[in-house]
Amino acid sequence: MHGETDTDRLARANAIRRRTPPAHPAGAPRRALFRGPCGIGQTVSMAPRALITGITGQDGSYLAEFLLDKGYEVTGLHRRSSTVTFERISHLTDRLTLVSADLLDEASMLRVLRDHRPNEVYNLAAQSFVQTSFAQPVLTGEVTALGVTRLLDAILLVDPSIRFYQASSSEMFGKVAEVPQTEGTPFHPRSPYGVAKVYGHWITVNYRESYGLHASSGILFNHESPRRGLEFVTRKVTHSAAAIKRGMKKTVALGNLDAQRDWGYAPDYVRAMWLMTQQDAPGDYVVATGETHSVRELCQIAFDQVGLAWQDHVVVDEQFFRPAEVDLLIGNPARASGHLGWKPEVGFEELIRLMVDADVAALAKL
Ligand code: NAP
Ligand code: F7E
Numbered sequence: 001m002h003g004e005t006d007t008d009r010l011a012r013a014n015a016i017r018r019r020t021p022p023a024h025p026a027g028a029p030r031r032a033l034f035r036g037p038c039g040i041g042q043t044v045s046m047a048p049r050a051l052i053t054g055i056t057g058q059d060g061s062y063l064a065e066f067l068l069d070k071g072y073e074v075t076g077l078h079r080r081s082s083t084v085t086f087e088r089i090s091h092l093t094d095r096l097t098l099v100s101a102d103l104l105d106e107a108s109m110l111r112v113l114r115d116h117r118p119n120e121v122y123n124l125a126a127q128s129f130v131q132t133s134f135a136q137p138v139l140t141g142e143v144t145a146l147g148v149t150r151l152l153d154a155i156l157l158v159d160p161s162i163r164f165y166q167a168s169s170s171e172m173f174g175k176v177a178e179v180p181q182t183e184g185t186p187f188h189p190r191s192p193y194g195v196a197k198v199y200g201h202w203i204t205v206n207y208r209e210s211y212g213l214h215a216s217s218g219i220l221f222n223h224e225s226p227r228r229g230l231e232f233v234t235r236k237v238t239h240s241a242a243a244i245k246r247g248m249k250k251t252v253a254l255g256n257l258d259a260q261r262d263w264g265y266a267p268d269y270v271r272a273m274w275l276m277t278q279q280d281a282p283g284d285y286v287v288a289t290g291e292t293h294s295v296r297e298l299c300q301i302a303f304d305q306v307g308l309a310w311q312d313h314v315v316v317d318e319q320f321f322r323p324a325e326v327d328l329l330i331g332n333p334a335r336a337s338g339h340l341g342w343k344p345e346v347g348f349e350e351l352i353r354l355m356v357d358a359d360v361a362a363l364a365k366l
Helices: 006-019 058-069 106-116 130-135 137-158 192-211 233-245 266-277 295-305 334-340 348-364
Strands: 035-037 043-045 049-053 073-078 096-100 120-123 163-169 214-220 252-254 284-287 314-316
Touching: 049 058, 049 106, 058 073, 058 266, 073 106, 096 106, 106 137, 120 137, 120 266, 130 137, 130 192, 137 163, 137 192, 163 192, 163 266, 192 214, 214 266, 233 252, 233 295, 233 348, 266 284, 266 334, 284 334, 295 348
Parallel strands: 049 073, 049 120, 073 096, 120 163, 163 214, 214 284, 252 314
Antiparallel strands: 035 043
């Protein structure tokens, strides 16, 4: 509607959904994807229902798109903030139900589960920036570690048949015990974030083993996109290359140029999350490309895409080094490939070039 803000549109979409009868009781067939007649002049949705925590983040936005395209009813959990944080999902708000709750507040999650009765829950919410976890280790533990237990407990109380996905991380491998890393590689996290993710991972395994929950953990290696937060190194570099090309700034300050990561494309990775919840049995899966690249290579490709030499524009600044760095992160996605039929479709160079192009296009609109 003319003059409607994101917040207005959201309120209207949610009001329409509240008038719709509940979709189908928990425990109903999970794959029923049709909309059938239900009394005179009324239709009831038989679509599967998913709840995504962290829907305003990079992965939440791609997963929401993916599930909506598969015919799901998607509820997104977002935390209250004084400004609108729906930038990544503004194109989807008419198709989503958004609810306010917080991983710090168990009762808020109980209410969301009780009111929306999802069949699948994807826990993507976290304090996800490694550097911040050194400055705010307790908050990181509350959200990224204990938040998982709060959500699992709420699931246990409301509906233990819910299928659960936990966003675990390659940061758990940290000081790596072997290269490449598999589901069996021991963890040695090197940041408060990594430590919190190890807790989240093991509590997921524990609830699976203790209570028989269909709870899976995706050990995802770095994955990026034009929707990546500006503080993460790939987007920082691609956005800076675009801004420098436009004459908006001259340099970008980075930390460890020798750091290496196994970087993939976020839309490929949300597909793996869904594949995990569709399996008969829950499990843990490494999701990675199996290739590693350095921050220096990232700079080379990004600046090349705008016709500049990276050495003329990248400066090294100690403030971006970490108190402890992780070693050689390379994932072996053999189990994901064998059991889930998953494989990445976008390679590193294509990823960085498409991110630069997206930043160039976005800045051209300013
Ligand atoms: P992201 O862009 O930082 O998104 C994090 C989301 O969590 C945001 O929606 C954020 O909300 C929400 N959140 C933070 N604290 C919350 C709280 N207390 N209650 C409710 N929501 C809260 O992260 P991402 O890259 O999409 O990653 C998704 C998940 O995968 C995270 O758990 C991350 O740790 C994990 N992971 C990511 C990668 C990767 O390379 N991207 C790799 C492995 C694992 P606001 O918008 O309000 O901040
Ligand atoms: O750093 C180095 C930095 O912040 C990558 C999160 O999604 O993936 C992400 O965590 C590397 C590090 O990602 C700068 O030292 C150099 O070695 O982009 P990042 P991350 O720490 O790997 C894992 C799998 C997650 O689970 C996390 O949630 O790049 N680096 N110079 C820099 N990093 C940043 N941010 N900024 C720099 O200036």
